[in-house]
Amino acid sequence: MKNKLYLYIILLQGIIVSCSTTRNIPKDDQLYTGIKKIVIEKDSGVVLPPALNSNLTTPLAYAPNNALFGSSSIRLPFPVGLWIYNAFETPPTKGLKKWFYNTFSRKPVLISNVQPDLRVKVVESMLRDFGYFTASTSMKLIDGKNPKTAKIEYFIHIPKPYLFDSIQYVLKNTRADSIIRDIEPQSLLRMNEQYSVQTLENEQTRVAKTLRNDGYFYYRPEYLLYLADTTQVKDRVMLRVVRDPILPPSVLKPYTIDTISVQVNVQDNDEPVDTVHYKGLNIYYQGKLKVRPSVLRRNIALRRGDLYSQAEQTRTLQNLNRLNIFKYVNLQFAPVDSSAYNPRLNMLVNSELEMPWQAEIEMNVAAKSNDQIGPGLLFTVSNNNTFGGGEKLAMQLKASYEWQTKAVKDATGSKSLLNSYEFGLTTSLTIPRILLPHFIKSDGKFPRSTKMSVNADLLTRAGFFQMLSLGGGLSYDFQTSPSWFHSIRAFKLDYTSVLHSTAKFDTTMAGNPAIELSFRNQFIPSMGYTVTYEPPASDTKKNRFFWQGSFVEAGNILSGIYGITGRHKNDTVKTLFGSQFSQFVKFTSDFRWYHQLAKKTLLAFRLYGGIGIPYGNSSVMPYSEQFYIGGANSIRAFTIRSLGPGSYRPPKGLQYSYIDQTGNIKLEFNAEYRFPIIEELHGAVFLDAGNIWLLHNDPKRPGGTLRAKTFLKDIAVGTGVGLRYDLTFLVIRGDLGIAIHTPYPNPDKSGYYNISKFKDGLCFHLAIGYPF
Template sequence: MHIDPEEKGVKLSSDAESAVRDALSVKPNNALYSPYVRWPFPFGLWVYNHVEPKKDRGFKHWFYERFAKTPVLISTVQPDLRVAVVPDILANYGYFSSSAAYSLDYNRKNPKKARITYDVTYGKPWRYSSISYPVPSSPLTSIIDSTRSSSLLREGDIYRADVLSSERSRITSVLRNRGYYFFRPDYLSYLADTTVVPNEVALRLQLRGNVPSEALRTYRVGHITFDLKSASGKGEVDTVELSNVTFVYQKPLKVRKRFIERNITLNTGEIYTLDRQTESLNSLVRMGIFRYVNLAVSTPDSIRRDNSLDITLDAAMDTPMEAWFEANVTSSTNSFIGPGVIFGLAHKNVFGGGERLSLELSGSYEWQTGKRQSAGTKTSLLNSYEFGIKASLAFPRLLPSALLWDSRIERRYGGKTTVQLSADLMNRPQYFRMLSLNTSFSFDFQSSRVSSHTIQLPKIGYNYLINSTASFDSTLQENPAIALSFRNQLIPSLGYTYRFNKQFGRHDGNHIFWQASASTAGNFLSWAVAGTEGHKKFLGIPFSQFAKATTDFRYYRRLWGEAWLATRFLVGAGWAYGNSTVLPYSEQFYIGGANSIRAFTIRTVGPGSYAPPKGDADAYLDQTGNFKLESNIELRFPILGDLQGAVFLDAGNIWLLKAEESRPGGTLNAKTFWRDIALGTGVGLRYDISFLILRIDMGIGLHAPYNNDKSRYYNMDSFGKSLAFHLAIGYPF
């Protein structure tokens, strides 16, 4: 395919080029992952031609249905029709003087095979020289004129048909939120004059001549009826008049009336707005207790002549109880993988306001993926099993609502308050058995379409080391800091997390995700409890005091087709003070593993250039820190069908912010910072089976910070020893 300008120096916009390629590109026979890369042997065609089954069942039928590929014929591609639409496609992007042609190149050895070559030529793009809007001679045209500052059209921009359509939709949305309920984008049209100056467009937006009269009038909210059916569809019908809604329901009523009215944000007598209509529907759906919710608007009543629209909301209660059982393969951020089961039971409307009370029982057995290697020391893979119970009560609103500075934001995006209690028993037979108890009170809400927040107020955790092995005890004795982090202790913390999640670009092809979180623990108890710093206890139990913050930025860019470039940059830091000298072990940072630096197994790098003693089977316990820096870049591309490939580069490490004699080289130091960065590359495969993604990665070490006795940057002992294999579920980031 050749796409060239008529004059040198003229560039075709990336969106226009992509649209042309999408129209002309057809996967050929035995395509690999694009129209231009093919398998050397047409296996699918061979199956189609030679393995056609005679029966509709059996292995041969399955094999044929799975692997046979229908031949791609010139007659089905229809290149003559494809080149005919190219000028129209380019015209939609402002390139009016364009042309397209094709030629067939027949294979010399086999005349039944041919290659299609497309030649596309485009001229200079046409730009807007002037843009005018309707004269503000009526309330409707005055509103249109008042929105010009938010227009998607700008003088000097290249003409684009999709932007013209989006501008009509934008104006229509504004009008429908000002009471013009029946206005439609089709009632706006454009006049474009291209005769004055070459490659320039004088554009004028105007109202269509035959706009229906009802589209030119504003409407107010009339009578509101909420018709609620029971879950069974049976029951005596009753009616009650609320302050703003006529409530018709089937007995027995399972929802409190005030919550129905609270979630209907349309009010009788107010200007009818599309935003309020959407808010009402979304608020009712978010309650999670209705099987369906529909909204119908009456046609204008010519007899009443009050320009009001009556609204009927039709809904049905869902069954209140819900149970689920899941058997799955779990993959955690610490490179452990294994089978797990979850059994849950929930009441979705326990207090009649959409409150969800749930109970979950879980169990899992996990083993660590990858070859454990740290500073030349090989150890056995870790394994563990875990049992847990979790009870939670979630309210589909913020309690109290005054927590949100603007109630309109809660109506638009919703909010949730959750109270949770949980207990987890973790058993690592070679090391320890630990019980973790947690309780939390959290708020989740959005402040905009792309921003969400979580406030934990408070979260209280208690870690209790039930028993430990002699080997584990010996390791704790050798490292007092690690021993302190494993002690039985309360962790009373407050936390806040902000998330920014936005898709943008052509067809939302690019994606930015940013998460920042901060937490602090033990400050109130430290103030309230008398005693010596470092030895204070609450109810006879030591408590932790620290501050911690992390930020995680990710950027995903579509390169071509289904090929993506994914990047991540993560920084975290924690500081113990007051009643603590070290962070609790569960709050410390670690690095390496299936979702981190994949050339190194979890907890085999850091802190800094620290190298644990050779032959120490419990070395991984020492390899945590209170400062973390990590960066990843990964190219993801399709290979065949649901099979994808990846090439990646990972870098980072963890450090100590306070020097420790037992871990020399572990402190963050500007002089050794770059030498302390672990670097690894690798390749991987991903297989998408619709409900989850199976992932296999092979990491290749390039630089290990603990091998500082070697002068060269590549300091791995050998290529074979630099490899780490990981089996995981889902993408690493």
Template sequence: MKKLNYKTLLTGLMPALILASCSTTKHLAEGEVLYVGTPTPKITNYEKSKTGESTLEEVMGAINVAPNNSFFGSPKSRWPFPFGLWIYNRFERYDKGIGKWIFNKLAADPVYISTVNPDTRSKVATNLLKDYGYFNGNVTYTVDTLKNPKKAKLNYTVNFGHGYLLDSVMYAGFDARCDSLIQANKDETMLHKDDPFNVNTLNQERERLVELFKNNGYYFYRSEFITFLADTIMKPGYVNLKIAQQPNVPKNALRTYHIGNTTVNLIGQNGEQPTDSIKFRHFQVNYAGKKPGVRFGVLRRRFLYRNGEIFSQQKQNYSQQALSRLGIFKFNEFRYNPKGDTDTLDITINAMFDLPYDSELELNVKTKSTKQTGPGAVFKLSKKNFKRMGASLNLELNGSYEWQTSSTVDGESSVMNSYELGAALSLNFPRLVLPWQQNRMNAFRFPSQTDFKIYASQVNRARYFKMLSFGGEVTYNFQRRRGLKHTVTPVHLAFNMLQRRTAEFNAIASQNPMLFHSLDDQFIPSFSYTLTYDNTYKQKRNRLWWENSLTSAGNVTSMIYAAFGQSFKKQEKKLLGNPFAQFVKYSTEFRYLFNISEKQQIATRVMGGVIWAYGNKTIAPYSEQFYVGGANSIRAFTIRSIGPGRFRPASSTNYSYVDETGDIKLEANIEYRFRMLSNFLGGNLNGAVFLDAGNVWLMRKDEARPGAEFTLNRFFDSIATGTGFGIRYDLSFLILRLDFGIALHVPYDTEKKGYYNIPNFKDGMGIHFAIGYPF
């Protein structure tokens, strides 16, 4: 394709813009009518209830269709400028060249009444009413043409009629063992007398019965073997329901099976077929090479059944999931083979090894308001199946280097620069590793993992200090219920050591002791618990995500001191020669993603946190304090460049280089995301418009930082706000993001009055390049 000439492009677009006042129906296909929306339907005989609300939502989903230039996917509200239709009418005739390119990229095909197909939609909506028990309800429509006969609206009427309730529920036609299983588990039934009739509930009850049978040996039992018979005549307004087994069900479906032999075929990452085997009783592993690619015991423990047990679909599912969570196989396939005409099922598993290593490299450039700039990098390397244990060994290296962009610092020449270096090594097990014996079923039936981690980092701030931080932790993650994740860190030990302090640093510390005590040598022994809720598994239209975290540091250590006769409130208690931190920290983050359509979403986030240091250390460690700003926060500002409160260190002060952090954090974000171009260079090009707000504050008053503490006085003035827009290039497996933030308000006083108090527009801009969405 020839390189596009932008003058030609603009020249081609101008006629489309001129046609803003012209007809959007000039080039409609013969006999077609342009669909321009659906007003709010007329709803009759509607009684508000949980069933009624669900039914109405389903019906509205069936009849509502967004017209051209819809306002956020609304079926009735539209933008006043149908740009896509203008482009369609102007460039529809082009078969090649720039006109064809403009048409393909910017035109919107007209939405016709015929493509909306209201007749079919009204029938589907009527059937939905019947599915929810509104047997005498119906949905009708009229086509209302406008002044222009080539445009029309669709007006729907939804008549709910009367909702039917369940009266009696009977199970019939099942053999003696199946019937006994039904009766033994009748408390779990989905169907109850006086409940609203609902086809979805009937299907759920059918799946419950099938699952019940398959977990008790009926391997070949299927959903289609169960039918429903409904009588609406015997009692007006009620349904007498019979759940029956179909006649002529295959004999093998009514037969209970037991587990026989299990064979695992381990296939090499390049397709190498097994050449040797190892067997213990009824469990055999076939493998290529000198020994199995994973230890025999690691494999065996993932299979939550034993030879001779009655077949259970639930145990089979748990076993397959536990095998997948090892993370070492590209796929694993379970095959069940009846042994002749017996009641025995032999199981064969084909599992192919994945690549042994994963690696990731991230590059970034940091620019700070203190005129420091420089590159940074993060390199991650993972070795899967470490020592054939099914665990992964992970190494992370990170570093950044910053140099002064001005020739002097505080009036002095500076040739010394700042840097940060860090390394972390972790061992991850896809199960709970606990010192006591676990029940094998509980250990592997739900997602869980254990992380053992050690790390070290060094920070060098030019002309001020050099700090070494190191430590380790043990973390458990488990998910006993879908959508609810628990993260427990029973042991986290961190050491902060100030290796070097300059005379200039000491002079600054004497002026601002609260700020610089957070950098003192200290030991941080902590415990934390995090609870995360995510409703993605429900496959709802909108996603809700909520995380709450609580951390306690130094309290267990203080209790040990108290047990040996020392006061719990004693100051400067030490462990391993360092005073240890004592604090409680709580943080919460709530996200809600509203999907307007496949191409439009509104993403929101509200987050906050508070940390209270007391006892042994009344100033929270610097590494635990909160901050705002940056690519994933308030994008109009660089990271750690706002707050605390309404305080702002003057650029001329000695401690202006220190990152701005606090004990309290509040932040809120809203972002409208929309599709710009589909299938653009192998991916989708998306846009976003956002609004960010927030700040951090101190819990205690600091004389050296006036206005930094949290108060209700001028609270809203102390909230920094910024807006902006961004571009996202979505390759499905990778999202590249470029955001342009524009500051609207800073919490400190400036030379400008009013809410928009940014002295210079160019100084209130932030540009961020990142990977992934900000939230």
């Protein structure tokens, strides 16, 4: 150990003595020390398109030695890697020196490595692709104090772009040309718009897509050509659109589908291949056919005699893959006779079934704001092809334990750390189509499913209560366009019953009758509808929107049936199987807006609102349907269920005070600035505000109702900073919330900033995924 330490000291002394970063620089080269500056000059009125503006200087970026976070212009002051590299005349070939050299040395980044002349040409080419044909770029080497080092200055001049002048489609009289002529009014090419190679390529793709959806199997985007003339009108492009005059005859012929064959689990072995003919399908398989022929036919969009369509080919692949029963699916088309007047294609669907049974175990550790911590387990077993049509039968077992970090004495005076547990079992059957009702129409372009489920859950809360929850339901999920998603909860019946309660819990409930009512034994027969609007993501759009609205009603249909039949006509409380059922309506709305500032940099906003109204058979909402606020995905300066309702604050030291902190109304606003730091590490600065309120006054929770004169004071506000590590499939997030304003007054701190001590307003959250 002493010998190694001695060697390190000798090596470091030698490196410090040499302290040269240019010792091994070739005679006709220089050490690159970064970009000094990038000068961009624009003519008056020039506004760069977003796609160009965010990427214009990207080709110029090149990190020098000892760059700070990969920066092209900022370097760390001590180039240790270069010192080590230059301390050796030749790289050591063995021993500790070799390890030390390979681990810590850094090869010099030379001007010849950077190739600045080539980089400015790339930028110039990018500008020309967007119509800046007379743009110019240049570079200049700036020698350092040491003439063997140099920085680079880049200069970019951007003139006004060329615009499209006249646009003329020059076509012949073939069927394909007639189709192109018919869709010309929808052309992406417009007079007086800026010239763009991307627009030209998009038009080629649009035309090719139209033709390939009309039988032209061999047509490709590059068969549409452009002839551009920039000499006739200044700063203008005269464009002629023509079809490639030299094309194989097969390209200009529409193809129809002939035979359709499906191979399921067919391998190259000696096992015999069986065949089933079903409504135009030839199905070949080995062993037992584990998928129903009707399912295959329903999900194959093309039929014999149809014109070939690229859209229907894509739809067929999507439909079959959505079943989640295939390991792989691919489609092949073979021409029968391309020389014929009406050529045909044989279609082959080649597939292999996935193993239907799957098991998944998920383990986690939860730490809660009520001084409880403990592990959780989710075990799921599923069969993804229960009846041969992609039906998914799943059973999920949930178990969790919680220990109190602060032990308390029970009635006997003994202490216990095992405070609570939960067991749950959920069984569900998901069918990849809509069974009933038939009014939900679908053309098969988008996914849809029917789900039936039953569940049971046993929850024990430390020293308080034991609750049994039973439930079951039927729901439909479907999509009507690329942007609109719908979920109909056709029926759901939940039952909750407190099996056992302690004196401590009974005392808490006796002191708060409104909360006690929400814990009563009750049925919750409900229906609901959720609609989501989320346009597909696009690299060319700077703004992205998301909106989700939901409506839930409970007990109204059952109450109406009782009214019609005259049952419970004179009863103040209506029951189902001897227990009172809940009656309420609930509305929520979640709006989000994302604004792209630059690549990987954006502003994100969320506005959430909700209201629940009990009536008729209920005076309060069921506890599970009430709103709460705070936590990692809400107002991050406060822990979950630690705010509201209104300005109400539970007495200090009251255990399980979070039970009181729910409400009928919720309003929340979040804003976040997200930016890259280095590679997969990103940062965020955020602002959160909001609260929950009661609809009616509760003497046990003073200040809990929503009132106009105290509305602004009731809004809790917090800010903070965060780090996110993006693993592509997973985002690990750490947020440090900083409280600014609490809705409840603090006697020792007046004013809007009413946090007693700065450290008391800090709250850290470790979570998975973005908050919104």
